[in-house]
Amino acid sequence: MEKFEVNILGCGSALPTVKHGLSAQVVNFRDKLFMLDCGEGTQLQFRAAKLNFNKLNRIFITHLHGDHCFGLPGLVCTLGMLGRTADLPVHAPLDAEKVFAPLLDYFFREMPFKVVFMPFDTRKNELLYEDRSLRVSSIPLKHRVPSAGFLFEEKENQRHIIREMTDFYHVPVSKMKDIKAGEDFVTEDGKIIPNERLTSPATPSRKYAYCTDTAYYEKIIPIIEGADLLYHEATFMENDLKRAKETLHSSARQAAMIAEKAKVKKLIIGHFSARYPNESLLLDEASEIFKNTVLANEKMVVTI
Amino acid sequence: MEKFEVNILGCGSALPTVKHGLSAQVVNFRDKLFMLDCGEGTQLQFRAAKLNFNKLNRIFITHLHGDHCFGLPGLVCTLGMLGRTADLPVHAPLDAEKVFAPLLDYFFREMPFKVVFMPFDTRKNELLYEDRSLRVSSIPLKHRVPSAGFLFEEKENQRHIIREMTDFYHVPVSKMKDIKAGEDFVTEDGKIIPNERLTSPATPSRKYAYCTDTAYYEKIIPIIEGADLLYHEATFMENDLKRAKETLHSSARQAAMIAEKAKVKKLIIGHFSARYPNESLLLDEASEIFKNTVLANEKMVVTI
DSSP states (O other): OOOEEEEEEEOBOSSOOSSOOOSEEEEEETTEEEEEEEOTTHHHHHHHTTOOGGGEEEEEOOOOOGGGTTTHHHHHHHHHHTTOOSOEEEEEETTHHHHHHHHHHHHTTTOSSOEEEEEEOTTSOOEEEEOSSEEEEEEEOOSSSOOEEEEEEEOOOOOEEOHHHHHHTTOOGGGHHHHHTTOOEEOTTSOEEOHHHHEEOOOOOOEEEEEOSOOOOGGGHHHHTTOSEEEEEOOBOGGGHHHHHHHTOOBHHHHHHHHHHTTOSOEEEEOBOTTOSOTHHHHHHHHHHOSSEEEOOTTEEEEO | OOOEEEEEEEOBOSSOOSSOOOSEEEEEETTEEEEEEEOTTHHHHHHHTTOOGGGEEEEEOOBOOGGGTTTHHHHHHHHHHTTOOSOEEEEEETTHHHHHHHHHHHHTTTOSSOEEEEEEOTTSOOEEEEOSSEEEEEEEOOSSSOBEEEEEEEOOOOOEEOHHHHHHTTOOGGGHHHHHTTOOEEOTTSOEEOHHHHEEOOOOOOEEEEEOSOOOOGGGHHHHTTOSEEEEEOOBOGGGHHHHHHHTOOBHHHHHHHHHHTTOSOEEEEOBOTTOSOTHHHHHHHHHHOSSEEEOOTTOEEEO
């Protein structure tokens, strides 16, 4: 299968610790790298993860809290020193350009590329990026400031040719593309060979949903339904639910309830509050509701 | 002796590596903490060094290149979350407020303290801070943008009372302060007891000079003369002197020449270019000129 993996660079919450970096991930989809959030220190984690700066395609920022975006100026600076020339799209909530552009303008007067802010409406499930094989859209979340997650969807895959059958029916090479797309084949003497006889079903297309920071928010369920992997914040434990509600964050139990109701295949919880020295308690809490849960960790690479 | 130590938090140059953090140090003088530069990730290094955020008195920024100041917003944010209420003075070149204030205003609308930018003229040796026992002044440097180092000078220490002698001459407690300050003592019957008979010499006052980023610049020599410790940048080796000159940085050999000419007691070199996997070559080069040289390293704590 084509590469589709998630590199976790940071999974701590606002107050940094020695244990966890600030929010950042890199989705590697067919060797294009997509960054999700960019907390302070992300460029160092990126390097430690041995990811290739030249392959960074674009950045998506969930919301404008410092722990999700203060790594941006340093990363941009490093990309410039490494000789990047391609513009860098940064999909972020509306104010990002207003806030970061003066800083970038001051420090990068002679940059060989532009940072292009692409504002989006965090209240909508909106298509943000599309290429031949991938779609990325926003997932409206519920937080103290406008916040949205991101859904990575592999486009529908093609059916697999059964070589013995296409040979048997003398299907010409010129027709293979249509056959893979699901069309039937018509032989020279007009006989229709149903596609199912010539191909086996396509590999199911894969989905990854990144949801942080957010309170428990059931409206995301239809958008992320059936995802192969869901990263959902679990800043607090259920016994700190009062604090979670005040700050519009989720508990581990709530993250698991979303995973359960959206029938995803696997859940990673992260954005851990520094108050819990033993995160296995968060895992226990989530696993009671949704069994296939793991704790996020720096240097974790999850293949989808 | 009263505490006077330097904690090195980062000693890499602009391009961050897995080996070195970006420029930052903390001077601990009698348990007041003074930060010198604040590159991205400094707050994490601060925590790793087990320094106390509550004791951070003020910050000094040498120049406005990202690797020396991009850690500022994140650090300020963390101090707010930890409940700081005292204003935070940031001594920095003129443009710092213009560049950082819009960002701080946006992200810290409800901060319980203020960041007070205190611009200074990087071309002068100017007193920036003074308390009962310490003076901090700027050291004009030569770089691509306005840049200044910082000189920490312990104020003149008091002479040590020789208890047996003050008892013998019945020196009253009320006179002790003057005696420590060097005054002679006049007995009730008008006899003058010279101070040297009552006291032994004061402990010599100590000096630390922090000089980065800069080209080789002899004008700093009279300012830093006789310092107990000099941190001087040594971005390049002598065989990359052309590059050093273009970028207005120093070679290890040049750092040592400054140390030698200024008759300092000890030299730490840092701000290493990522191009040298083996920094001991930089050390060899400097040590040839100035023997008491060491390589900076994260987590290094040097007592002065």
